[in-house]
Amino acid sequence: MHLHALNDFLFADYVFFENSSSNPYLIRRIEELNKTASGNVEAKVVCFYRRRDISHSLIQLADKHARDLEEENESPSEAELTDKQKHQLRHRELFLSRQYESLPATHIRGKCSVALLNETEAVLSYLDKEDTFFYSLVYDPTQKTLLADKGEIRVGPRFQADVPEMLQEGESDERDQLKLEEKLWDPDCPLSSKQIDQFLVVARAVGTFARALDCSSSVRQPSLHMSAAAASRDITLFHAMDTLHCHGYDLSSALSVLVPAGGPVLCRDEMEEWSASEAAMFEEALEKYGKDFNDIRQDFLPWKSLTSIIEYYYMWKTTDRYVQQKRLKAAEAESKLKQVYIPTYNKPNPNQISVTNGKMATVNGAGPGAYHAAGGGRACESCYSMQSAQWYSWGPPNMQCRLCVSCWMYWKKYGGLKMPSRAEGPEEKTPPSPVPNEPRSRGHGPRQSSHMVPVRNSGSPKSSTKTKQAFLLQATRLTKLARHMCRDIIRLRRAARRPFVPINCGAIKAECKSSFNS
Structure with missing residues (x-):
């Protein structure tokens, strides 16, 4: 892959953003690239959160969700992993959010990959791939809740169809007939295609006449042309075909049902039942939530049923209004940036430690102050190595902790250390420290006696x-x-x-x- 391709960032790319020199990168997905009036490029992004970004109670909920999935899918448990693999796997887990934000494109530090957790794939596969993360839950930073993603892969015993045993010859069918499918149309009926088409034309004409007689329809469909178009939709045709089927494909009997004694039958679908204000609210909700119909109903149209909203959506897609909006969005997309080129960021990090006069200090002169000489300083807080081409200060300044260049890049990308630090212990059993990059203290477990x-x-x-x-x-x-x-x-x-x-x-x-x- 060419270097230019690595530095080209497009729509839907997952990227690292740097908002602080000492904190781990943010992980975001690019939704839009916009050029501001000042000539700068801003990226509208979807936010992903790490385990360290959410509360301890939600972490416990996420772990319980993972255990439930393992039990349902009968997959190998996490107990088969080593302590190091468990520790590093936690750094690969993310939580999707519906939150958007705009960030300067110059803060992009590289590409990564985020995928919905594949329950048929071994979790170790995520550790084998560089800059690869996974998620299975959606985090709401406002409500402080975790929910399963609507697009989760439905794998497991509870998603499998129960195939009944095949009936032997002469064996009676003991199944509940009410739960079986019902035949709604016979393609081998005695009527010809021409006769069926003629009956459907009559059904449309009856539907148009019924709308002309209905007062509410004259308000919703003021012109004869619009009434005829409404009568030609599927609801009228389905009613006509059901009527024909129920009367044994007898045209005279079916015609008498289309025009009973009380007047012509009026069949309405969701397009006619919704008012103009409801349609406008639906379009606004669709712009905000996409096809998340549960959220659309909850926040915008609580008096509508979920079935009604879904049915209206698919009918709305056949209207001229949908075509116009699609053209407007296509025109807006043409005016937006297709990609942006961000040069490789090579400025020194303020946490980088330089060697001056036999002592070590940070590049900007701030931070931990004087370190020991390069040969006798503290070991890397993660891998305990004493040698590195470059050192970085890590943690609060008065702790004088440092990381080698390899562990520093791991910290920036994955939000943790390759191995638990001396201050953390082998397992992360306590909630994150209030200071984002501060290690936890020693002394886990109960206190000992007074002796x-x-x-x-x-x-x-x-x-x-x-x-x-x-x-x-x-x-x-x-x-x-x-x-x-x-x-x-x-x-x-x-x-x-x-x-x-x-x-x-x-x-x-x-x-x-x-x-x-x-």
């Missing part, structure tokens, strides 16, 4: 950010032994919640001694 040795936790990066001196409670040998040997005498988990209540060490020693003797 422990307090040790100054000087190695913890976050200890320097606390207002009071931080301590790490380190269990003594007696406490560790008591945890396993004396479960009946004392429950250390409860004792840890009351650190000032003394523990009966004599009873613990006696219990241990009796256990050893036995």
Whole structure:
């Protein structure tokens, strides 16, 4: 692929946007490319969110949805993946939103790929592909909700058709006849095609006459031409053919039903039932939501049924109004930019660390201040490497953490570290820190009992950010032994919640001694 193709960005491309030098890239899909009055190019984009961007409660909901899918599809569970693969797979998951925003095209930093989660494909396939992400849920940043995407791939036992057993010769059919299909037209009927066409012409004429007699139709269809056009739509023809079929294709009997004693039969479809204001609201809703008929009904036309809205949509597509709007949109699309060329961004990042006089500092002079010499600085916070062609400061300035160039690019693209940092631990079990790029502190799990040795936790990066001196409670040998040997005498988990209540060490020693003797 040529370099020029990599830097050409088109409609529907998934791209990385940079809104901050220290935060991960934003992932967006280009909907429009517009040139502003000042000559700059702005991209109207659809927003995607990462796991780190949504609340912990919604993350738990997303994980439960993933487990339910695994159970339904009988696919291998995530437990077969290694800890590293589970950790990195979380960085590939995104959440689609219906939110649009406009961003300067100059902030584009490259292309990526986002796909609806393919439930028939192994999740490891997403890790094997560079700059590839997946999503299955839709996030509403306003309502703070997660919903399954309407376009999800319906794979699994609950989406399979139940094929009944074939009846043997002479075997009676015990199925419920009411649930079976009903024949509505016989192509081998005794009438010729000419006779059927003549009957349909009569049905149209009756429909036109019925509209002329109806007061409400004269308001909606003021001209004879429009009334004839309305009478020629499918609702009139379907009624005529149903009538012919129900009367055994007897023309005289069917004609008598078209014009009963009370006057001609008037058949209306959704196009005639909707008022002009309702039609205008529908077009406005369609412009906003597309073919998401549930949202159209909920926000614009709650008094209409979903069936009515869908039926109206397909009839509306046959009108001149639809053709005119389609031409207008095509003209607008012609005036919009088809693609934009963004040169490769090669300016130094402010978080890039340079070597000056044997010490390391950020390029712009701000940030973590003085680092150790290049050979003796801190290891990469992700891969623990001590050597890199380039280093980048990471996290709050007073923590003095840094990433090698490979882990820095991973952080920018995927919003996490290749492996959990020393400050994070092996699993992400707590909600994201309020500071977007701040690692979490040590010390997961319950506190230990009061019979422990307090040790100054000087190695913890976050200890320097606390207002009071931080301590790490380190269990003594007696406490560790008591945890396993004396479960009946004392429950250390409860004792840890009351650190000032003394523990009966004599009873613990006696219990241990009796256990050893036995």
